[in-house]
Amino acid sequence: MNDAARPEGVPRRPAGDPSAESPRAAGAASVADPAAGRPGGDAAPPAPPTLEVTDLHKRFGPEREVLAGIGLTMFPGERVALLGESGVGKSTLLNLVAGLERPDSGTIRLAGQPIHAMDEDAAARLRAREIGFVFQAFHLLPHLRLWQNVAIPLLLAGVPAAEARPRAEAMLERVGLGDRSLSMPRELSGGEQQRVALARALVHRPRLILADEPTGNLDPRTGAAALALIDEQVRAHGAALLMVTHSLQAAAIAERRLRLTPAGLETAA
Ligand SMILES: Nc1ncnc2c1ncn2[C@@H]1O[C@H](COP(=O)(O)OP(=O)(O)O)[C@@H](O)[C@H]1O
Numbered sequence: 001m002n003d004a005a006r007p008e009g010v011p012r013r014p015a016g017d018p019s020a021e022s023p024r025a026a027g028a029a030s031v032a033d034p035a036a037g038r039p040g041g042d043a044a045p046p047a048p049p050t051l052e053v054t055d056l057h058k059r060f061g062p063e064r065e066v067l068a069g070i071g072l073t074m075f076p077g078e079r080v081a082l083l084g085e086s087g088v089g090k091s092t093l094l095n096l097v098a099g100l101e102r103p104d105s106g107t108i109r110l111a112g113q114p115i116h117a118m119d120e121d122a123a124a125r126l127r128a129r130e131i132g133f134v135f136q137a138f139h140l141l142p143h144l145r146l147w148q149n150v151a152i153p154l155l156l157a158g159v160p161a162a163e164a165r166p167r168a169e170a171m172l173e174r175v176g177l178g179d180r181s182l183s184m185p186r187e188l189s190g191g192e193q194q195r196v197a198l199a200r201a202l203v204h205r206p207r208l209i210l211a212d213e214p215t216g217n218l219d220p221r222t223g224a225a226a227l228a229l230i231d232e233q234v235r236a237h238g239a240a241l242l243m244v245t246h247s248l249q250a251a252a253i254a255e256r257r258l259r260l261t262p263a264g265l266e267t268a269a
């Protein structure tokens with residue numbers, strides 16, 4: 001695939017960034033954090049926000065205003081659960097953040113880049129580099145083996161196939177499917193398929209994981225196991241997580257719970 005899709009020299013934040021342990025209030029980004037006050041006391045500058053959404057508006061047709069002025073700031077390692085009634089616009093918000101839809105107004109900065117203002121190609125490149133997606137319906141490619149499914153983000157980023165395969169297999173190992181690398185998706189249970197989807201979402205070390213009802217198609221026990229794995233792996237990778245869920249159990253893994261209502265984003269209990 002395309003080497004141009006993976007510009008060199010893009011700074012990666014280290015896994016286990018100490019700021020991951022200290023969620024900060026939205027709006028704190030402009031306040032300089034003295035490095036000495038950071039947990040671990042290293043001299044690194046404060047991490048910029050992973051995601052900065054300001055005054056986001058989106059309507060579908062003249063009658064249907066879905067998002068009416070949404071703001072959201074997320075820092076590296078932060079986990080946010082997004083609750084809200086069906087049809088309120090949760091998936092729309094995720095699609096906007098991923099650059100799959102365009103807002104009517106407002107800004108979305110992903111790792112500092114204004115994805116709301118990019119053309120489709122530039123948004124696709126930024127998305128491929130910085131985002132991992134986990135969907136309710138898994139969305140594995142049925143004709144590809146598990147390692148090939150997991151390798152897709154690496155190949156999109158221009159990683160040579162010879163390097164992509166061992167990295168994909170190592171990621172499968174981390175989600176407990178190291179011995180299933182050659183299996184086809186149809187040979188797996190739903191819970192196993194979601195583990196593969198999680199491996200695919202994380203293999204290229206994106207800064208932001210977007211999960212849209214990731215346990216919605218799983219029975220409670222399998223869902224709980226998938227959730228524990230998402231939690232563990234997102235932490236291990238130091239990624240930020242924005243997870244849509246109806247489940248209070250799922251929301252409990254996040255340190256911030258927000259509810260989307262027609263009036264906007266509110267802090268949920
Ligand atoms: N591409 C689209 N065209 C028209 N209406 C849409 C489109 N996408 C979503 N909607 C509408 O926007 C609203 C929010 O949808 P969605 O974001 O999927 O809600 P949620 O994920 O919270 O259930 C719904 O009324 C839905 O029908």
Ligand SMILES: [Mg+2]
Pocket residue numbers: 090091092212
């Ligand atoms: Mg939805």
